Amino acid sequence: ETGVTQTPRHLVMGMTNKKSLKCEQHLGHNAMYWYKQSAKKPLELMFVYNFKEQTENNSVPSRFSPECPNSSHLFLHLHTLQPEDSALYLCASSQTLSEQYFGPGTRLTVT
Amino acid sequence: GQQLNQSPQSMFIQEGEDVSMNCTSSSIFNTWLWYKQDPGEGPVLLIALYKAGELTSNGRLTAQFGITRKDSFLNISASIPSDVGIYFCAAQSNFGNEKLTFGTGTRLTIIP
Numbered sequence: 105e106t107g108v109t110q111t112p113r114h115l116v117m118g119m120t121n122k123k124s125l126k127c128e129q130h131l132g133h134n135a136m137y138w139y140k141q142s143a144k145k146p147l148e149l150m151f152v153y154n155f156k157e158q159t160e161n162n163s164v165p166s167r168f169s170p171e172c173p174n175s176s177h178l179f180l181h182l183h184t185l186q187p188e189d190s191a192l193y194l195c196a197s198s199q200t201l202s203e204q205y206f207g208p209g210t211r212l213t214v215t
Numbered sequence: 216g217q218q219l220n221q222s223p224q225s226m227f228i229q230e231g232e233d234v235s236m237n238c239t240s241s242s243i244f245n246t247w248l249w250y251k252q253d254p255g256e257g258p259v260l261l262i263a264l265y266k267a268g269e270l271t272s273n274g275r276l277t278a279q280f281g282i283t284r285k286d287s288f289l290n291i292s293a294s295i296p297s298d299v300g301i302y303f304c305a306a307q308s309n310f311g312n313e314k315l316t317f318g319t320g321t322r323l324t325i326i327p
Binding site for chain 2 (some may be wrong): 108110136144145147149161194195196203204206208209211
C-alpha cells in the first residue's frame with residue numbers, strides 16, 4: 105500500500121536539533137492531517153490542511169511547525185523538542201474529510 | 216468533549232474463534248469507521264459506516280452502526296493469525312466539526 109508515504113520511518117534527535125518529517129499522498133485527496141500517537145492514549149489530532157489551507161491547529165506547541173506546499177505534500181518541522189514529544193507521528197489524507205487514509209508513521213525519539 | 220469508549224481493551228483468543236468488540240459514546244455521530252493497526256505501521260481502514268442501523272461486511276469482518284448513533288460494533292469471524300493487532304474505532308459528528316474522534320483501541324492477541 106503506497107497511497108500515503110512518510111519519511112523518515114525512524115528519527116532520533118536531540119533537544120537542540122531541527123528536523124523535518126515529510127508526508128506525500130498519491131490518492132488525489134484534498135485534505136491532509138498530522139496526528140501524534142503515544143502509548144496508551146488515543147490518537148491526537150495536531151493539524152488539518154484542506155486545499156493547502158490550515159483549518160485546524162489543535163493547541164499544538166510552536167516547536168511543531170507544519171507546512172503544506174500543495175495538496176499532495178505535508179511537512180512537520182521540528183525544533184527544540186522535549187523528551188515527551190517522543191511518539192509515532194502519523195500523516196493521513198482524505199477526500200471527504202471522513203475516510204482518512206494513514207501513512208506508516210515516523211517513530212520519533214527525542215533524547 | 217466527545218469521547219469514545221472502546222471495549223474490551225485487550226482480547227486473548229484461540230485461532231478460529233469469533234471476536235466481538237464495541238465502541239460507545241454519550242454523543243451522537245453520523246459516521247463510524249473501524250481501523251486496524253499492525254506494530255510499527257499506520258492504521259488501515261477496514262470498514263466505514265454512514266447510516267444508523269447499517270450493517271457492512273468486509274470478508275470475515277462485519278461492523279454495525281448502532282441505531283442510537285452512539286455506538287458501533289465490529290465482529291471478526293473465524294480468526295486467523297494475521298488478525299493480530301490493535302483495532303480502533305473512529306467517529307465523526309459532521310456538525311460543523313470535521314475532526315475524527317478515536318477510541319483507545321482493542322488489542323487482539325491470538326494464543327497458539
